[in-house]
Amino acid sequence: MKKHSARVAPLSACNSPVLTLTKVEGEDRPRENVVGTSDGQASTVGTSTEGGSSGKRRLHCCVRVTALQVRKALWGIAMVMCVCSSWAGSTQLAKLTFKQFDAPFTLTWFATTWNCLFFPLYYVGHMCKNPERQTPKQRFRECCRFFGDDGLTAKVFFTKVAPFGLLWTLTNYLYLQALRKINTTDVSALFCCNKAFVFLLSWIVLRDRFMGVRIVAAILAIAGIVMMTYADGFHSHSVIGITLVVASASMSALYKVLFKLVLGSAKFGEAALFLSIIGGANFVFISFVPIILYFTHVEYFGSPSDIPWAYLCGVAGLLLAFNILVNFGIAITYPTLISLGIVLSVPVNALVDLYTCDIQFNTVRLIAVFIICLGFLMLLLPEDWDQCLIQLSTKLRKRDEPAEGAAEAGTNSSLNWNRRNRTSMSTFTH
Template identity: 60%
Template sequence: MKKHSARVAPLTACNSPVLTLTKVKGDERPEEGSGAGAGAGSVRTEAESRQEAAAGEGGEGEGDGGGGRRWWRAGPRCCGRRRLSVERLKEALWGSAVVLSVCSSWAGTSQLAKVTFRTFDAPFAITWFAATWNLLFFPLYYLGYAWSSDEKQNPLQQFRECCRFYGDDGLTIKIFFTRTAPFCVLWTLTNYLYLLALKKISATDASALFCCNKAFVFLLSWIVLRDKFMGVRIVAAIFAIAGIVMITYADGFHSHSVIGIALVVASASMSALYKVLFKMLLGSAKYGEAALFLTVLGLFNVTFIICVPTALYFTGIEHWTSFSLIPWEKLCGIAILLLSFTILMNFGIAVTSPTLISVGVVLSVPVNAVADAYSTDIIFNGVRVIAVLIICLGFLLLLLPQEWDKMAVRLVSRFRVSKREEVVEEAAAGADGGFAGQSRRSKASRTSTATLAHSF
């Protein structure tokens, strides 16, 4: 039986989840008959062995029995290999589905937001409306728990168990404000600054620049949390900064593009600060605890952040004519896409690896590029393309594990050993062929000499 225990840190958009998945393998069943066969072989006499050998050579029944035993032993191994291949195929299909879903949800959020701004220019109201959908996290988690878990608990019991994440006292009013308000503010700023930047720059540039948040996470973790230093991640951070400068240069340092780039970089910084602060103050959480935490964020957003869009409306900063003209279908589409993206980023680790999830984020950049090429008048010059590729390369370098250098050395050493073995086998095969040729030639010469001697 396999036991799974997982801990995940809920993150903002485009942050890969931090999860520790522990698998405990059960005892494997021994092959039937192997122990009996060994015991019987140890007490057999030499005469019995000779009789069995003779019977195996002359009798077809014993030969069939031996073949039957070999087939019986090979059968379960073949079945095990088939099961293993089927499981790997399922994992590959699930991983591909998660990658495509992450890519489509994040790219769809950016493209739909730009379309919504044409008729509803209120980015903070959209941010607040989308954040209210976080209230659905814990109910959705409980539905999945009630459907899949053997131990059934009512919602109140599950809620109290998940509240232990906040401490022995549970979710108190003090903890609600001290442990929720900072993360809710960072969550709101991350999404608001990103949506505000989409009004200034294209979705391609915004999604590519937002990938720099992973480099900011590494720098903050290295400085604040004293994480392990890795030279390749420093190189990735340099790539990210170079990509930001090159994208700014590609637009000619115009005011609107510079402001949009600055807003996306600020959004990525808020996202990185959210992740590092969560790891520093709260550590990690189980699936239910993460769902409860995100639901509490939605509750804080509905209760206290609502005053901000209200003030922006009455001051005329984000003013719309009437509530009947609000494109509710587009707002709900953005909220659903962002909710799906957050679910996949935080809970997709249950079916695939965090690396594949992060690859889905990178793939949203070319998807946005294709959409922008058909919908807007963006110019993909050489500087812009190189900048986007540099940022994506830096993002992929940050996905390398900490022991990547040792793994590379092992891979190179194995490759060298395999090449040496191939060379040795080829040399041995050539030598065997030469000896065989020489023996054939010597036999032929001896035969011809004997024939001639006999004829004379």
């Protein structure tokens, strides 16, 4: 059985092409060390030639790396817009769907079933990008090695896949239930607390590095939850909605931490296969729940012709697009930019709620939303952020010192020139 360490990359942190490019360029550097000839003049010429070629090589590498970073930044801007629009759009459309189709679990089941499209979409992209022509069966078997040497067995499914499917369903169901109680701005803002919960669980379960700034961010998230509850005066309807969305964020955090602990890291094909299996298992094993809820009139929606299929497909499609961007967007841009798209959905939902008059912004609510978003952004800081600040300040100081030295040298030279000028003038007078 394949072993995984506790401290591994998350589901979306797959192999990046930037690492491959850096490694390839690093392999060319030892070629610069060339042994010179016995003749001093020939050695000098060879050294200058190699120096010129190495300088050109370094310049070429710098241009390539800079172009790659610019391209990733441009892709990142597009990714931020797509992630923000898909997440905010699915939230707003789900809120609108409940006005005609008040069945949150059925909507959760329907949207989760669309996860079956993950692996087919990945295979199409793999065939277009990869020159190796593998059949779907061969690719499926290769990705199944992610679950162990024996592949996807019944024991592996019920011990390592089914629990994550349950957490996935609970996360989406509680999120949709919260939308029925409170407005979309509060729901999207409170759901951002899941990143703070991920840090706390990773610190406790995975023994991740302790960071004071992330503890402060977690405290800000908890304070924002309390202030959000206080903004509506602790009414039962609001308290229930806030409890539901906080529970949804907790289930999402538990899903991510357990994935690191149990399964480890996943490549693109493995992640796509895993999510497709969750969608297939949802369709096979949970289809009886919407039927029971229908006949017991818990989620009764009349005849199938009364179902707003356009809204349901819109919510499912936007959630599918959001999960594709979050899990596979790392291939073309930075993970931090993807996370920014999630937090930017909060002001987008706020503008929509303000336009539709579904929310009243008071001072407490604005402060709560700001605190939660600030805590989310603080959690995006890298582990060595303090060292990066120290290095940046050191570089700035080094740049200022030569400028000051040049200014002092210029002052001294001018003083010397004035002294010489005075001496010559005095000599001429005498």
